[in-house]
Amino acid sequence: MSDNAPMTGRISMDELLALLDEGAVDTVMCAAPDPYGRLVGKRLTAHAFRTLCVDGEGVNASTFVFAVDLDMNPIELPVSNVENGYLDFRLVPDMGALRRVPWEPTTVVALCDAYQSESGELLSIAPRSILRTQIQRASDQGLHVKFASELEFFLSRTSPDEAWKRGYRDLEMLSNYRSDYQMIQAGRDEWFIAQVRNGLNDFGVPIESSKPEWGLGQQEVTLDYTTALEMADRHVLFKHAVKELAARAGMTTTFMAKPRIEEVGSSCHLHMSLWSVDGDQPLCWDASTGGMSPLFGSFVSGLVEHVLELGVLLAPTVNSYKRFLPEQFAGTAIAVGHDNRSCALRLVGHGPSYRVENRIPGADVNPYYAYSAMLIAGLSGISRGLPAQTVRSGNAWRDPSVTSMWSAMHQAVAAFGRSALAEEAFGPDVYEHLLLTVQKEVRAFESGCVTDWETLRYYERV
Numbered sequence: 001m002s003d004n005a006p007m008t009g010r011i012s013m014d015e016l017l018a019l020l021d022e023g024a025v026d027t028v029m030c031a032a033p034d035p036y037g038r039l040v041g042k043r044l045t046a047h048a049f050r051t052l053c054v055d056g057e058g059v060n061a062s063t064f065v066f067a068v069d070l071d072m073n074p075i076e077l078p079v080s081n082v083e084n085g086y087l088d089f090r091l092v093p094d095m096g097a098l099r100r101v102p103w104e105p106t107t108v109v110a111l112c113d114a115y116q117s118e119s120g121e122l123l124s125i126a127p128r129s130i131l132r133t134q135i136q137r138a139s140d141q142g143l144h145v146k147f148a149s150e151l152e153f154f155l156s157r158t159s160p161d162e163a164w165k166r167g168y169r170d171l172e173m174l175s176n177y178r179s180d181y182q183m184i185q186a187g188r189d190e191w192f193i194a195q196v197r198n199g200l201n202d203f204g205v206p207i208e209s210s211k212p213e214w215g216l217g218q219q220e221v222t223l224d225y226t227t228a229l230e231m232a233d234r235h236v237l238f239k240h241a242v243k244e245l246a247a248r249a250g251m252t253t254t255f256m257a258k259p260r261i262e263e264v265g266s267s268c269h270l271h272m273s274l275w276s277v278d279g280d281q282p283l284c285w286d287a288s289t290g291g292m293s294p295l296f297g298s299f300v301s302g303l304v305e306h307v308l309e310l311g312v313l314l315a316p317t318v319n320s321y322k323r324f325l326p327e328q329f330a331g332t333a334i335a336v337g338h339d340n341r342s343c344a345l346r347l348v349g350h351g352p353s354y355r356v357e358n359r360i361p362g363a364d365v366n367p368y369y370a371y372s373a374m375l376i377a378g379l380s381g382i383s384r385g386l387p388a389q390t391v392r393s394g395n396a397w398r399d400p401s402v403t404s405m406w407s408a409m410h411q412a413v414a415a416f417g418r419s420a421l422a423e424e425a426f427g428p429d430v431y432e433h434l435l436l437t438v439q440k441e442v443r444a445f446e447s448g449c450v451t452d453w454e455t456l457r458y459y460e461r462v
Helices: 013-022 046-054 127-140 160-165 183-197 199-203 228-248 294-306 318-323 367-383 409-417 420-426 428-448 452-458
Strands: 027-033 039-045 059-062 088-101 104-116 143-156 207-212 218-223 252-254 268-276 336-338 345-348 355-358
Touching: 013 046, 013 088, 027 046, 027 088, 027 127, 039 046, 039 059, 039 104, 039 228, 088 199, 104 127, 104 228, 127 143, 127 228, 127 367, 127 420, 143 228, 143 367, 183 199, 183 207, 183 218, 183 228, 199 228, 218 228, 228 252, 228 367, 268 294, 268 367, 294 345, 294 355, 294 367, 318 409, 318 428, 367 420, 409 428, 420 428
Parallel strands: 027 104, 336 345
Antiparallel strands: 027 039, 059 088, 088 104, 143 218, 143 252, 143 268, 207 218, 268 355, 345 355
């Protein structure tokens, strides 16, 4: 993978102001990622953007957006609740993260950091703030960690409105039979996937490759690797773009980890590599041994040791755990292997491209949380000087000595609730926010719904 690919779509602050003056841009979408990796914010007129974001201190919004469930119901967290009046925060554009929107030629998206309303401090629980903190911890140790997300998703020819009416059942998928890697299916899908693979370069989200996946209507797209915050931003912008472009094409898409139990799941493989703090010198490869450097070995060992206690940040929904079935290419076996897809942590490449691929996350992951978790785990391994893991060969799924990923969300939440490492690395306020959020998510499922499975199993028979 390369982080030096030519890219368009990104613009500077001066270029944006000139476009506003010319009338070529009339809308600026000020948005920040929410706890579920969705973009939330406001669309501003050209005049309002100048007044609020160039001459002012940002756009006011309610902290409510960081304390809701997926249905936008308030879940009463310390950051935002009825007692504090769901107080405001400020959306402040990151002027280095401005992008023209190719499918809305007069619109620019400005990714924002969240700031406390009455101070110049970042709102610590905002996803972008959380990742910034962990990036700084790595930098303080003289390290720069680069990431790439490799995302899978499903496409259906059924329109979003019709899919909603059907309860997302009996959708017409984009392919009729299994077509993993098949160029025939790739050609059939090209009318849409080319808009993603090539068109997102004009959105400042460069793509390396695409291919049909094993599932019916499933696609895999690999994003070019880059720095941690930039990669997380590209990840959420990619998902936003795919959803918008699919809707405009009359299609429905999903990034659920496991849309149907009889179908394969959608992963988000995370590729990670260590670099010098200036980002120029790769630190993973040991030419003398043809494998992991001692530093990288400690980093990877930290991932192995701490991935279970931080696992809820890699698998953040009840549905995430339906993907963790044996021998289905999900990262269930917590082991390290060289080019071994039965291992959760797969070593790939060589020399400057040498890296570790974390195969645990599904496509529903919030990248800011997942990258933070991996930084915390890896840095712990380095600070303790953990020896490199044994690189396993063969079928790790069937090795009884290998620990497996959690099979249910309540297990992962309980482990996170016992994690002294998470509390120390995130800080008590952020840790409490994350813990309460996932606790409420699992409680909503366990006591807030009756599933179709329960109805079919129990309705007449108990």
